[in-house]
Amino acid sequence: MTTSGGPPTVETIAERAGVSIASVSRVLNGHGARPNTVRRVEQAAAELGYVPNGVARSLKGGRTRQLTFAMPDVGNPAYVSMVRQIQAVTKPLGYRLLLHSTDAVAEDELDVVRSLADRTSDGLILCPIRVTDAHLEVLARAARPVVVIGSLPDAAAVDSVRADSVHGTALAVRHLVERGRRRIAFINGPADTVPGHNRALGYRAALREAGLTPDPGLTVTTEFGIEAGTRAAHRLLQARPDIDSVFCANDQLALGAAHAAHDRGLRIPDDLAVVGMDDSELAMAGQPALTSVDLGSAERGRLAAQMLVARLEGGDHPVRCETVPPRLAVRASTAGVRGAAAAPGPATADAADAGGRVAAGSAS
Amino acid sequence: MTTSGGPPTVETIAERAGVSIASVSRVLNGHGARPNTVRRVEQAAAELGYVPNGVARSLKGGRTRQLTFAMPDVGNPAYVSMVRQIQAVTKPLGYRLLLHSTDAVAEDELDVVRSLADRTSDGLILCPIRVTDAHLEVLARAARPVVVIGSLPDAAAVDSVRADSVHGTALAVRHLVERGRRRIAFINGPADTVPGHNRALGYRAALREAGLTPDPGLTVTTEFGIEAGTRAAHRLLQARPDIDSVFCANDQLALGAAHAAHDRGLRIPDDLAVVGMDDSELAMAGQPALTSVDLGSAERGRLAAQMLVARLEGGDHPVRCETVPPRLAVRASTAGVRGAAAAPGPATADAADAGGRVAAGSAS
DNA sequence: GATCACTCTGTAAACGTTTACAGTTTGCCG
DNA sequence: CGGCAAACTGTAAACGTTTACAGAGTGATC
Numbered sequence: 001m002t003t004s005g006g007p008p009t010v011e012t013i014a015e016r017a018g019v020s021i022a023s024v025s026r027v028l029n030g031h032g033a034r035p036n037t038v039r040r041v042e043q044a045a046a047e048l049g050y051v052p053n054g055v056a057r058s059l060k061g062g063r064t065r066q067l068t069f070a071m072p073d074v075g076n077p078a079y080v081s082m083v084r085q086i087q088a089v090t091k092p093l094g095y096r097l098l099l100h101s102t103d104a105v106a107e108d109e110l111d112v113v114r115s116l117a118d119r120t121s122d123g124l125i126l127c128p129i130r131v132t133d134a135h136l137e138v139l140a141r142a143a144r145p146v147v148v149i150g151s152l153p154d155a156a157a158v159d160s161v162r163a164d165s166v167h168g169t170a171l172a173v174r175h176l177v178e179r180g181r182r183r184i185a186f187i188n189g190p191a192d193t194v195p196g197h198n199r200a201l202g203y204r205a206a207l208r209e210a211g212l213t214p215d216p217g218l219t220v221t222t223e224f225g226i227e228a229g230t231r232a233a234h235r236l237l238q239a240r241p242d243i244d245s246v247f248c249a250n251d252q253l254a255l256g257a258a259h260a261a262h263d264r265g266l267r268i269p270d271d272l273a274v275v276g277m278d279d280s281e282l283a284m285a286g287q288p289a290l291t292s293v294d295l296g297s298a299e300r301g302r303l304a305a306q307m308l309v310a311r312l313e314g315g316d317h318p319v320r321c322e323t324v325p326p327r328l329a330v331r332a333s334t335a336g337v338r339g340a341a342a343a344p345g346p347a348t349a350d351a352a353d354a355g356g357r358v359a360a361g362s363a364s
Numbered sequence: 365m366t367t368s369g370g371p372p373t374v375e376t377i378a379e380r381a382g383v384s385i386a387s388v389s390r391v392l393n394g395h396g397a398r399p400n401t402v403r404r405v406e407q408a409a410a411e412l413g414y415v416p417n418g419v420a421r422s423l424k425g426g427r428t429r430q431l432t433f434a435m436p437d438v439g440n441p442a443y444v445s446m447v448r449q450i451q452a453v454t455k456p457l458g459y460r461l462l463l464h465s466t467d468a469v470a471e472d473e474l475d476v477v478r479s480l481a482d483r484t485s486d487g488l489i490l491c492p493i494r495v496t497d498a499h500l501e502v503l504a505r506a507a508r509p510v511v512v513i514g515s516l517p518d519a520a521a522v523d524s525v526r527a528d529s530v531h532g533t534a535l536a537v538r539h540l541v542e543r544g545r546r547r548i549a550f551i552n553g554p555a556d557t558v559p560g561h562n563r564a565l566g567y568r569a570a571l572r573e574a575g576l577t578p579d580p581g582l583t584v585t586t587e588f589g590i591e592a593g594t595r596a597a598h599r600l601l602q603a604r605p606d607i608d609s610v611f612c613a614n615d616q617l618a619l620g621a622a623h624a625a626h627d628r629g630l631r632i633p634d635d636l637a638v639v640g641m642d643d644s645e646l647a648m649a650g651q652p653a654l655t656s657v658d659l660g661s662a663e664r665g666r667l668a669a670q671m672l673v674a675r676l677e678g679g680d681h682p683v684r685c686e687t688v689p690p691r692l693a694v695r696a697s698t699a700g701v702r703g704a705a706a707a708p709g710p711a712t713a714d715a716a717d718a719g720g721r722v723a724a725g726s727a728s
Numbered sequence: 729g730a731t732c733a734c735t736c737t738g739t740a741a742a743c744g745t746t747t748a749c750a751g752t753t754t755g756c757c758g
Numbered sequence: 759c760g761g762c763a764a765a766c767t768g769t770a771a772a773c774g775t776t777t778a779c780a781g782a783g784t785g786a787t788c
Binding site: 007049052053054080084114259284287 | 413418445461462482483505622648
């Protein structure tokens, strides 16, 4: 007999039901058959516990119903929340999700895009650490649709979703100004990255907008990490004890800064207001809880997934480039008004609770 | 011409190189050919940018080189560190990783196992929320190798890796006892889970082992979360102000408890020692940093991946069931010796720094 | 009862690869 | 230069599915 050891196939079912493999396929895909045929095929399939081979299906159908998400670091909470949202969009649609950690090496990023040519994945969501010319070249030839999370030159014919670090930073600085702070320090992450550069831009712009002169002595850059934040804050506070607030490039740094303040006997927010970035769980871990800029990681993931699916299932449409507006989660670390000189508009003291309310920010 | 619009295939290459598709395949897989043939095929492939179709390969080869990792929640740091380790093991071996979030619904877990029959994945690492009879049944029929991260009945013929919550908890309690604490409270997570139950077991056992009588009034259970921890700790400290230390079922609860202590003007570790569990970044977020039990999430992920790969590539071997021993990361939240009556051995005061040193625990 | 339209079914090809087998070439040796 | 072994090459089948096409069956209608 042809139906030997292995798992059942259409052929096994066909034999058992006494029909052809075409009928088996049709019944199983609901393409219409005589009731009698339907019954026999379904019974045979049920008895043998038949499950169609997905690989064969993919080969015939020309698509795998698999999507790939490639990002620098699985551990980073920002990417974790992207994964969660991507799942939320794609799982109900029956897509499987392949996870690829590039470990922040550019060549690995290029390889992921190139490997789309092996037809293993129907589409890709890519978070490049930095976009080089090589990226653009490879993206232009990509064998499958790609959505990039990050900034791309306008010329690139690739869908993308970007955060807005400039306005996100400005949002934080403006908030501190409204709370009456004037000597606003800035602990930045590595400055040689696009977001790092943009944060510096937003910081200076927002200060000037508020009529304040950016003071180079109030900015330090450091690698990311809680302890790095503590060290940087100590350095700042040592050199410039007059600082009344600090904005940090992520929540790790902010929490570290809060620790430093505590070590020095400074009270938050009375003596030092602290604002972080990412609105991760670490912001809630502060005591008091930290105000934090949410650059919309979750939203970016959701959007990217939707755009990719639209590319796959919808017809043709022009290249999309979306910018997710930053939001500010206001918490106790910036509560209270020290000086009211700044904001002549309606008082903002009612926003001083720790409830984590959120204010929309502007997008470019 | 047969080579039309689509991407190049072996046939396209064969035509261009003037050889048969068999030769193309052989050259590309290094199975030996005349130098002249090799040269022509390689040139043709390079010129056309040929990439073999992975789906067709999988169909012919009977394996996809894809593995699936299924867990309840992508956001949970414990699973995140598992993902990272699994990647670390499988990526160098050329496996792709499919991520499946079951959202903690049992039926979804069963479906993942069942869907192994579609041949889309070569193997599965499953983290079930709880193992039911239905799980065992489905696992017994699994079409591909499965490694379960979690506890399985001995009878199950499935590879598994388990944590040891009992000894992990005991490790924490013993540490507190050594530090001179006597009224050791316990904030547990949901008690109707296997780990929740095991923690309760370990807690009582370790107390008795130290000659202390477990006091039901010193244990509370709550859902997980920082704020839940704060509330639970307030309740405990209100009712029993004599408490001198608290062990919490995860770092969120521990951090919340630390906040509560701070609110009440208690100093850590002097007035209240705090120990958490999972050794996540939150433990470092405490001020002072929190001592925490590491149940070995990373190690479990690594082991599970290795076991799965061994099952796939190695020959047959008996079912393995590994238990990962817990470790204690000692930090400042348990520093200092208040009473020396407990540990008559060498003083342990040198472990009182915040350096996060790690002590091995016992495994069953 | 013959014709027709219609539905259902089976055969075979296709997706793109690898590989068993048989056939061809090559080089070597006597 | 003939014979032989070894190395290489091509044809065809196989993996398991879906589907175009043609053929067979069904029922309705005249």
